[in-house]
Amino acid sequence: MMRYAPWKIALTLAATLMAVLICVPSMIGPDNRAKLAQFLPSWLPPNAIVLGLDLQGGAHLLYEVDRADIIHTMVGNLRDDLRRELREEKIPISGGVGMSARGVQVRIPDADARARITPKLYNLVRLSAGPGGSGLDVSDTGDGLLKLTLTDAAIKNKIAHAVEQTIEVLNRRVNGLGTTEPNIQREGSDRILVEVPGLKDTDRLKDIVGTTAKLEFRLVAEPGYNPGDVDLLDQTDQPGQLPVEKQVMVQGEDLTDAQPGFDQRTGEPVVNFRFNIRGGQRFGQVTSANVGRPFAIVLDNKVISAPRILGPITGGSGQISGRFTVEQANNLAILLRAGALPAKLTIVEERTVGPGLGQDSIDAGKRAAYWAAALVLTYMLITYGVFGVFANLALMIHISFIFAALVLLRATLTLPGIAGIVLTIGMAVDSNVLIYERIREESHAGRSLISALDAGFKRAFATIVDSNVTMFVVAAILYFLGSGPVRGFAVSLALGILTTIVTAVTMTRMMIALWYRHARPTRLPI
Amino acid sequence: MKLLRLAPENTKFPFMRFRRVSYPFSAVLSIVAVALFLVIGMNFGIDFSGGTMMEVKAKSGSADLSYIRDLSSHLGLGDLEVQGFGTPADASIRFGMQPGGDAAQQAAVEKVKQALGESYDFRAISVVGPRVSSELVQQGTLGVVISIIAVLAYLWFRFEWQFALAAITATMHDLLLTVGFFSITQLEFNTTSIAAILTIVGYSLNETVVVLDRIRENMRKYKKMPTDELIDLSINAVLPRTLMTATTVFLALLSLVIFGGHVIRSFSLAMMWGIFVATYSSIFICSPTLIYLGLRNEGRPVSDEVTGVGGKTGARPLSGV
Numbered sequence: 001m002m003r004y005a006p007w008k009i010a011l012t013l014a015a016t017l018m019a020v021l022i023c024v025p026s027m028i029g030p031d032n033r034a035k036l037a038q039f040l041p042s043w044l045p046p047n048a049i050v051l052g053l054d055l056q057g058g059a060h061l062l063y064e065v066d067r068a069d070i071i072h073t074m075v076g077n078l079r080d081d082l083r084r085e086l087r088e089e090k091i092p093i094s095g096g097v098g099m100s101a102r103g104v105q106v107r108i109p110d111a112d113a114r115a116r117i118t119p120k121l122y123n124l125v126r127l128s129a130g131p132g133g134s135g136l137d138v139s140d141t142g143d144g145l146l147k148l149t150l151t152d153a154a155i156k157n158k159i160a161h162a163v164e165q166t167i168e169v170l171n172r173r174v175n176g177l178g179t180t181e182p183n184i185q186r187e188g189s190d191r192i193l194v195e196v197p198g199l200k201d202t203d204r205l206k207d208i209v210g211t212t213a214k215l216e217f218r219l220v221a222e223p224g225y226n227p228g229d230v231d232l233l234d235q236t237d238q239p240g241q242l243p244v245e246k247q248v249m250v251q252g253e254d255l256t257d258a259q260p261g262f263d264q265r266t267g268e269p270v271v272n273f274r275f276n277i278r279g280g281q282r283f284g285q286v287t288s289a290n291v292g293r294p295f296a297i298v299l300d301n302k303v304i305s306a307p308r309i310l311g312p313i314t315g316g317s318g319q320i321s322g323r324f325t326v327e328q329a330n331n332l333a334i335l336l337r338a339g340a341l342p343a344k345l346t347i348v349e350e351r352t353v354g355p356g357l358g359q360d361s362i363d364a365g366k367r368a369a370y371w372a373a374a375l376v377l378t379y380m381l382i383t384y385g386v387f388g389v390f391a392n393l394a395l396m397i398h399i400s401f402i403f404a405a406l407v408l409l410r411a412t413l414t415l416p417g418i419a420g421i422v423l424t425i426g427m428a429v430d431s432n433v434l435i436y437e438r439i440r441e442e443s444h445a446g447r448s449l450i451s452a453l454d455a456g457f458k459r460a461f462a463t464i465v466d467s468n469v470t471m472f473v474v475a476a477i478l479y480f481l482g483s484g485p486v487r488g489f490a491v492s493l494a495l496g497i498l499t500t501i502v503t504a505v506t507m508t509r510m511m512i513a514l515w516y517r518h519a520r521p522t523r524l525p526i
Numbered sequence: 527m528k529l530l531r532l533a534p535e536n537t538k539f540p541f542m543r544f545r546r547v548s549y550p551f552s553a554v555l556s557i558v559a560v561a562l563f564l565v566i567g568m569n570f571g572i573d574f575s576g577g578t579m580m581e582v583k584a585k586s587g588s589a590d591l592s593y594i595r596d597l598s599s600h601l602g603l604g605d606l607e608v609q610g611f612g613t614p615a616d617a618s619i620r621f622g623m624q625p626g627g628d629a630a631q632q633a634a635v636e637k638v639k640q641a642l643g644e645s646y647d648f649r650a651i652s653v654v655g656p657r658v659s660s661e662l663v664q665q666g667t668l669g670v671v672i673s674i675i676a677v678l679a680y681l682w683f684r685f686e687w688q689f690a691l692a693a694i695t696a697t698m699h700d701l702l703l704t705v706g707f708f709s710i711t712q713l714e715f716n717t718t719s720i721a722a723i724l725t726i727v728g729y730s731l732n733e734t735v736v737v738l739d740r741i742r743e744n745m746r747k748y749k750k751m752p753t754d755e756l757i758d759l760s761i762n763a764v765l766p767r768t769l770m771t772a773t774t775v776f777l778a779l780l781s782l783v784i785f786g787g788h789v790i791r792s793f794s795l796a797m798m799w800g801i802f803v804a805t806y807s808s809i810f811i812c813s814p815t816l817i818y819l820g821l822r823n824e825g826r827p828v829s830d831e832v833t834g835v836g837g838k839t840g841a842r843p844l845s846g847v
Binding site: 064347351360475 | 529530531532535536583628629631632647649650651653655658665666672673676681684717718721724727728731732736739743763764767770771773774775776777778779780782784785786787790793794
């Protein structure tokens, strides 16, 4: 074992140098990092280690789309579609179209008409994904009653679609906030994770993400209205409710742009918007036909304001006022530009860490790591002397390997992750301890120095592998089942176990071999 | 240079003789741990019980804990747990799940924020809703169960059944005592604690495997030695390593407890307890179990041994009674 080809030694040194170089950008501040990037060869990744939200501060918000809301909308649409279909096909029905939790029902007394319309009903809800087909079960319960029930597949489909759409909208919205590297991703079937690092104002983020932002322009009902055609809606700028016609004249979907601005006369913050062609025409028609009437601007079923139509507005653009603050106007513009959410969102989990606490955690983690390293290095030195120096060198290389691996894998370092590394400092030397103690034993058993060294490495190796496998299994399970910070711990632990085999076994062995060749020892120094 | 030795050279402690003490002792401790868990229970953090945890820091002066405590009666949020930690300006506020689903949790956070207003910085806020917390409980339980099964499978594949069973006994012992530790200290039990428990399981097995490996090796080497002597010999042989590693890990954890900050203190304390228990159990629980399970050194077919002689010399019946 005591001979190593020079190329092997060179390779080891090169790997160590690489690891240290990869770590350097993470050790220095962002300013120095930019300076350094000019000197480093371009193939070296200039990336710093990715810090978890618990270390750099930021918001972790887990949202869930409201299933009930989606199903409710689906049923409502189904009812409207069914009515239209029956009207177009001139099918006589008795009573109205009834709604249930998962579908609608209608009574068609005439058997011929029923037989004629039934096949067409299946087309009311089509599955978009996969082989397609109907998303409806139509059952004839006898005595002319048809029950249309949404299938599980149809609902699943719709929810998946809603989640996708929501993610698109949220991306536009959060980017509108101007934050760096937000992460918005699907989680499970109906959840969306929004992670925004380094954000100070999480309340604003929650406002921006959590608002449905369904914008509608509806006429305010005139006195003597029919209560069935009117919704009584709350107002945001004043107490009391306003009767607003159910019919939606123009929708937020038809907006092409929205920008915050100031009213030219009053100087009040407003949102200026522009319609697409369809919206512009419609808006022109409605305003021409209803001059003098108040026109309600409704956001998420609340009246923002209801200005009186002074004259036809045909230019395709307009202004929303509503006693906004500057920030409110900004937010509304972002929301309108990004579009409405297809369904309500609820926060099911929130973890927000301010930048101050994150920095405290980094400092605490660093301090703990330095102390752990100092204690363990000293302890190894006074226990094993020159062999301790080898183990310590291996330990330092080991730590730089873990960091380099974290950087290269773009893995996230969390506070538990730092704890994992600190723990690794204590555990990594275990392999060395196993080897050294074995060498001592073999030497006491009467072996020559060289043979004891050889046997020590050989025999300890099986134990090292055995004991590390169990730890690795645990780390793997933690990785797959854990979330966020705990996952960071699992990554550090697993990387620590993998690199310990390389550093503690191979590198120490190489160092001892070199030492043996050059120092020509006659007895075991431990 | 005179080097430090924790264990004297060539120790010959008759560890197996302690099994009549250590086994009942540990059994009692395990029962106490379970009883503590059932009677006192754990101090479940919001990860598992749901609810809200806020960390606030007074912008000037120190945090007015009694004022914050009084908020609970104004705001109607149920039990408001307020604790100071770190500097006098720091305080943590914790309250349970609010009735009314996920939206109600957010409303409660807003109430507290408004009540504390401008005089406090909100350094961290965690809100875990009812569904997420029950999922985390499931995940945590699943994690512990799967780890144990996976590790069991590995041991069964790698060792004879007595070894696997002995290792599992020791691991279960460590697991129970760690649960008891969480009960008696009332340290907060959250997802990080699950990580701590699994790491303890890993460490415990690591220790056990080192001892078992040596026992197995010695069984091949000294075919005629009585089992208890053989186990003693093996444990004494690995003792320096056991103490050395336990110390280095202890030193690393000590730095974490002292300097690692309050966020991971409960993790570090649990780990510290865990390595202590794991070291103890690898010596005093795992190995005696081998004897109680009737592991016999001469049980394996031995080619160079006359059956009759082997029966006399190497085969003192060691059922442990």
